[in-house]
Amino acid sequence: MSNWHPTNDQLLEFASGTGSSAMSIAISTHLHFCQACRHQVHDNESMAAVLFEEQTRADLAGDGFDRLMSRIQNEPTVSAPKAPKAPSRFPPVIEKLIHKDTESLDWRSPMKNLRVSQLLKDETGLILGLHHMKSGGRVPHHTHRGNEISVVIEGGFSDEMGSYGPGDFIHLAGEHFHSPQADADGDCWLLSLVEAPVKLTGPLGWLVNPFLKP
Incomplete structure (x- = not known):
């Protein structure tokens, strides 16, 4: 069960x-693990549907009904659901x-025990990446040049x-300093969402920081 x-x-x-x-992908990843947040999203969607229905009723005066029927008729046909696939990793x-x-x-290894692959950069400039930390490996002490969200997968x-374990949704900002270490019993895979690359604060930070640019 997720705690974050x-x-x-x-x-x-x-x-x-x-x-x-990018944020939608990060939240979708968290929802895969977290039943409580899935329920919350369902409640939010239900509330939005009720509000939309009330607004629609108010808009049906005059030619509103004709516009609504035209939209319904022009909606693309929904295909039949596909057979479920085999479980994914x-x-x-x-x-x-x-x-x-x-x-x-396309992997980069900016430091020992860690490799990073940029998956996409979205319409707002947020960078979505996949991080692979080796079992027991530690990332040097660093801070963040902007907001960062990590989701353990x-x-x-x-x-x-x-x-932190699978599903945890961790939000860090510029005031946070930390040195993550993967659990000793297995590699750690993270989805990350960042506004800017991290900034190492240890003795060799000046040497490695230039290589952390996206």
Whole structure:
């Protein structure tokens, strides 16, 4: 069960479809693991449907009904549901981004024990990436040049603020400093959403930081 979750505002934006592409992917990944947030999104969607229905009733005066029927008739036909696929290693939204397998991605290794692959940069400039931390590996002490959201998709890690497992949705900002370490019993896979690359704060940060640019 996830212990770290998106905010209510983030879930509301997701349910209403107003969030950015990268944020929607991050929240979809969290929802794969978190039943409580799935229920919250369902409640938000139900509330939005009721509000839409009330607004529609108010708009049906005059030629509103004709416009509504025209929209319904022009909606694309929904195809029959496909047969379920075999269980995937990662949440479906991540599998779609990977396409083939993780080894087919373009990986960079900015430091020992860590490799990173940028999956996309969305319409707002947010960078979505996949991080692979080796079992027991530690990432040097660093801070963030902007907001960062991490979602654990396999394994786990810990830092100065806590321990995290699959589904945890961790939001860090520029005032946070930490040194994540993957659990000793297996590699850790993370989905990350960043506004800007991290900034190493240790003794060798000046040497490595230039290589952390996207």
